[in-house]
Amino acid sequence: MQWTINGRVYHAEPDIRTSLLDLLREDLGLTGAKKGCDHGQCGACTILVDGRRINSCLTLAVMHQDDAITTIEGLGTADALHPLQTAFIRHDGYQCGYCTPGQICSAAGMLDEAARGWPSHASADLTAPDLGDREIAERMSGNICRCAAYPNIVAAIAAVASADLRRAEAA
Ligand code: FES
Numbered sequence: 021m022q023w024t025i026n027g028r029v030y031h032a033e034p035d036i037r038t039s040l041l042d043l044l045r046e047d048l049g050l051t052g053a054k055k056g057c058d059h060g061q062c063g064a065c066t067i068l069v070d071g072r073r074i075n076s077c078l079t080l081a082v083m084h085q086d087d088a089i090t091t092i093e094g095l096g097t098a099d100a101l102h103p104l105q106t107a108f109i110r111h112d113g114y115q116c117g118y119c120t121p122g123q124i125c126s127a128a129g130m131l132d133e134a135a136r137g138w139p140s141h142a143s144a145d146l147t148a149p150d151l152g153d154r155e156i157a158e159r160m161s162g163n164i165c166r167c168a169a170y171p172n173i174v175a176a177i178a179a180v181a182s183a184d185l186r187r188a189e190a191a
Pocket residue numbers: 054055056057058059060061062063064065066075076077078
């Protein structure tokens with residue numbers, strides 16, 4: 021069996037009941053995505069599949085052999101950080117860091133959802149979602165931070181969202 025992860029093809033022969041999270045961590049050595057709860061409650065395992073954020077603990081690896089999978093290892097590197105990684109450092113958006121890969125992958129997916137105009141439960145205007153703090157908190161509510169770094173996580177995401185907005189307005 022094979023998977024395309026961060027633009028690279030990986031081969032493995034896991035049990036067909038293996039979750040995508042366990043494939044990444046146990047079979048392929050990609051340990052960026054974390055296992056917090058293993059049943060869809062914490063968001064620590066969030067990755068991007070074809071650009072959409074998902075909980076990798078809740079899906080089977082065999083279902084994703086034709087998908088483009090992106091993990092935190094593929095979003096940025098130590099020498100070329102993703103803007104969200106830079107913002108999390110600048111805004112001190114973590115303490116222990118266990119939830120951080122999931123937070124950042126989720127934020128990347130969330131910013132794309134907002135750019136497409138998808139509203140959330142907190143959107144006052146369903147036709148033009150505005151990424152204020154409340155909106156960001158709602159959209160990121162699937163990602164739990166046991167250290168409660170939430171204000172700084174929201175500030176980091178807001179900084180990237182407003183930079184994206186400025187770029188879009190200048191284009
Ligand atoms: S480990 Fe997947 S949601 Fe908690």
